[in-house]
Amino acid sequence: MKPFEITENTISVQEVVDKVIHPDAGAVNTFIGTVREMTKGKRTTYLKYEAYIPMAEKQLSKIGEEIAAEWPDSKCAITHRIGELGISEIAVVIAVSTPHRAHSFEACRYAIERIKEIVPIWKKEHWEDGSMWVGDQLETTSYSKGHPESEGESK
Amino acid sequence: MKPFEITENTISVQEVVDKVIHPDAGAVNTFIGTVREMTKGKRTTYLKYEAYIPMAEKQLSKIGEEIAAEWPDSKCAITHRIGELGISEIAVVIAVSTPHRAHSFEACRYAIERIKEIVPIWKKEHWEDGSMWVGDQLETTSYSKGHPESEGESK
Amino acid sequence: MIKVLLFAGMQERAGKSEIQLNEPHLLVSEIKRKLETQYDFPQMFTGCLSAVNEEFADDDTEVRSGDVVAFIPPVSGG
Amino acid sequence: MIKVLLFAGMQERAGKSEIQLNEPHLLVSEIKRKLETQYDFPQMFTGCLSAVNEEFADDDTEVRSGDVVAFIPPVSGG
Numbered sequence: 001m002k003p004f005e006i007t008e009n010t011i012s013v014q015e016v017v018d019k020v021i022h023p024d025a026g027a028v029n030t031f032i033g034t035v036r037e038m039t040k041g042k043r044t045t046y047l048k049y050e051a052y053i054p055m056a057e058k059q060l061s062k063i064g065e066e067i068a069a070e071w072p073d074s075k076c077a078i079t080h081r082i083g084e085l086g087i088s089e090i091a092v093v094i095a096v097s098t099p100h101r102a103h104s105f106e107a108c109r110y111a112i113e114r115i116k117e118i119v120p121i122w123k124k125e126h127w128e129d130g131s132m133w134v135g136d137q138l139e140t141t142s143y144s145k146g147h148p149e150s151e152g153e154s155k
Numbered sequence: 156m157k158p159f160e161i162t163e164n165t166i167s168v169q170e171v172v173d174k175v176i177h178p179d180a181g182a183v184n185t186f187i188g189t190v191r192e193m194t195k196g197k198r199t200t201y202l203k204y205e206a207y208i209p210m211a212e213k214q215l216s217k218i219g220e221e222i223a224a225e226w227p228d229s230k231c232a233i234t235h236r237i238g239e240l241g242i243s244e245i246a247v248v249i250a251v252s253t254p255h256r257a258h259s260f261e262a263c264r265y266a267i268e269r270i271k272e273i274v275p276i277w278k279k280e281h282w283e284d285g286s287m288w289v290g291d292q293l294e295t296t297s298y299s300k301g302h303p304e305s306e307g308e309s310k
Numbered sequence: 311m312i313k314v315l316l317f318a319g320m321q322e323r324a325g326k327s328e329i330q331l332n333e334p335h336l337l338v339s340e341i342k343r344k345l346e347t348q349y350d351f352p353q354m355f356t357g358c359l360s361a362v363n364e365e366f367a368d369d370d371t372e373v374r375s376g377d378v379v380a381f382i383p384p385v386s387g388g
Numbered sequence: 389m390i391k392v393l394l395f396a397g398m399q400e401r402a403g404k405s406e407i408q409l410n411e412p413h414l415l416v417s418e419i420k421r422k423l424e425t426q427y428d429f430p431q432m433f434t435g436c437l438s439a440v441n442e443e444f445a446d447d448d449t450e451v452r453s454g455d456v457v458a459f460i461p462p463v464s465g466g
Contacts, residue, residue, distance in 0.1 A: 188388050204387065205317060205318055206387070207315065207364075207382065209364055210361060210364040210380065211387075213364055235387055235388075246387075246388070247387065247388055267388055270387050271385065271386070271388045272385070273366075273385070275361070275380070275382045275385055276385055277318035277319075277383065277386050278386040278387065279318070288383070288386070289386035290357075290383065290384035291318060291383055291384065
């Protein structure tokens, strides 16, 4: 059972949740990212995700360590899918369990923000008339000051 | 498919999530309440939940309406289990989908807080040496000013 | 006839989940007083909310024959 | 030999996902300059991060034969 995983297969929400449920947890917060059809007025036909797999899994583990350090007695699991995904398919599932509910929300939110900062995964949007790697243009986010390790929200 | 439901059966997280996934949603936040073993230093052996079922389902729907009004294009589903639940079993699953992720976190958090305010469900904690209906004592929360409808956080 | 529902700790103390009152109409507050006397439990409804036909109600809500009144102790779901 | 990995848009522009450099050691910045010349793409690494052996690295990180260097365009997971 790998708590932090990149997969080419359909993600089972229950399976990710089961990785974090334990007797001292009273709350589990889950974030599920799905493929949305309309983005900025354009109709997506499908998405393609690519990852630098070994580093992506390392970075997901790192997020898990950050969460363990910040939220006592929390437990985290993240699975991110790669490959081609159709509309409404699940791209990522994050589950965080904590003894009390407020922390589960905070930690799960932190996880998704960090994924978007430090995990080498890329998304290509495909439309009927073209495609684009998200972020691969000057008008979208690009890093200017070296590594993003230190850019995480301090909560 | 009932979006707001009281059940005596094991809750499937995936089933509740599937009720809110749709093409315009990019984010689903899920809150799962599980039975915690230790509460305030006492070891719980099991919990028993009871509900005024028809009113509880009405109140859950009401929470859904409040969320729909507050967070545009959101979709919500809630299942709460009743009966006897062992340690780590799932008591409640809330799922909220929204186009963008920040709203899914906010709306799901709102839902769990409202459940604890306006839904007629009661929990009895059982320990090895006794049991107690949670809230059924002067030292715990009791309503003093009539209905709680107006006490919800305004976000 | 007015049907009264009791739950959780109140139900256990009363020893029943349902009570029938043979009255054409009563205020919620009158029902409370009746039951406190009947069960010899002066603070029976402390911290309790009332619902009439599955909607929250006040002490001065009027209840008629055929209505269902529920007393809702502090909730603890989730 | 130093192995260089390219991803996403960079991989498509270079037409390959992996490049071998027959050098005993180089700085990350030297690798960048080499590839920009080779692929005639002066701004190839704009907005890009670098990783050496799966850890983020800087332009002045030294890379030795056997190391794996990856160039990480702006990520867009989640």
